[in-house]
Amino acid sequence: MSDPLQALGDAELRALVAALIGGRLALPYTSMGVARLVGSDKAGVVAVRLSELAGLGMTPNHVAVVVEAILATRLARPTADDLVELVWTGPDAVGMANRDTGVVVRELFAQAVDSVVVVGYVVYQGREIFRRLAEHLASHPGLLVRLFLDIHRDRPDSSSDEEIVRRFARRFVDQDWPEGYPLPEVYFDPRSLAADPGKQSRLHAKCVVVDRRVALVTSANFTEAAQERNIETGVIVRSARFAASLADHFGALATGGLLRRLNLVG
Numbered sequence: 001m002s003d004p005l006q007a008l009g010d011a012e013l014r015a016l017v018a019a020l021i022g023g024r025l026a027l028p029y030t031s032m033g034v035a036r037l038v039g040s041d042k043a044g045v046v047a048v049r050l051s052e053l054a055g056l057g058m059t060p061n062h063v064a065v066v067v068e069a070i071l072a073t074r075l076a077r078p079t080a081d082d083l084v085e086l087v088w089t090g091p092d093a094v095g096m097a098n099r100d101t102g103v104v105v106r107e108l109f110a111q112a113v114d115s116v117v118v119v120g121y122v123v124y125q126g127r128e129i130f131r132r133l134a135e136h137l138a139s140h141p142g143l144l145v146r147l148f149l150d151i152h153r154d155r156p157d158s159s160s161d162e163e164i165v166r167r168f169a170r171r172f173v174d175q176d177w178p179e180g181y182p183l184p185e186v187y188f189d190p191r192s193l194a195a196d197p198g199k200q201s202r203l204h205a206k207c208v209v210v211d212r213r214v215a216l217v218t219s220a221n222f223t224e225a226a227q228e229r230n231i232e233t234g235v236i237v238r239s240a241r242f243a244a245s246l247a248d249h250f251g252a253l254a255t256g257g258l259l260r261r262l263n264l265v266g
Contacts, residue, residue: 004045005070012038013071016046020064027054083238089220090231101220101234102227108210109133115144117209117247118184121202123149124223126176134181145184148250148259150203152192161193169262186262187254203259206234207246215243 015037019025025033029050035043053063089101109132116133137145151168177183191201208216218234220226253259
């Protein structure tokens, strides 16, 4: 059963604290005495709860400390507006101020401590896009960086799966990852290499997860145009439960062999 004090509004909690400390609300706690502070609809259950605390040996000042703690905890807790934030690429509308995709991605890369998961569909001019991540990886040797990228067979390419994967790996090292930095782990979906277009898949998701605590889910690919010029939208979610779940989905696909690790040669 929830505590009736938790159901009170901030102003009602402050009124209780002031009345308890000022002596305007004292033992015995009655519905009539409490009603002028929290309203008659809540007064009965609040008076009972205050009496229960008094029965535990709490004075009015002690009860005021409890109520203050409830209020302080509530004020310290982030609101939904603090947990979710719009991210935008493209021209800003008049009167609208949003975080820029490229800036947010670089900030996320730079703040990572334990792990970074990057999921992307198209990578172009990756050396600039991933430079902050590569620098951070070099200065934090224990950092686990995993990239999940799309490798697909273009028609009418009849090359073997192995050859297509080899070409992608060489291009990634030569063109998309900053030269001279430690290489990340890279994974791909082998179904995207199917010769039959009707059986091909695409790793089409675009997201970044940092330390399993914060996630960016976006329409933007990892290209200069998408990060800086196109009209793209995304959202930052500062929720450990959401971020960990997102990272775990890709981790489970890799562990189960549904997404395969790319053999990179530096």
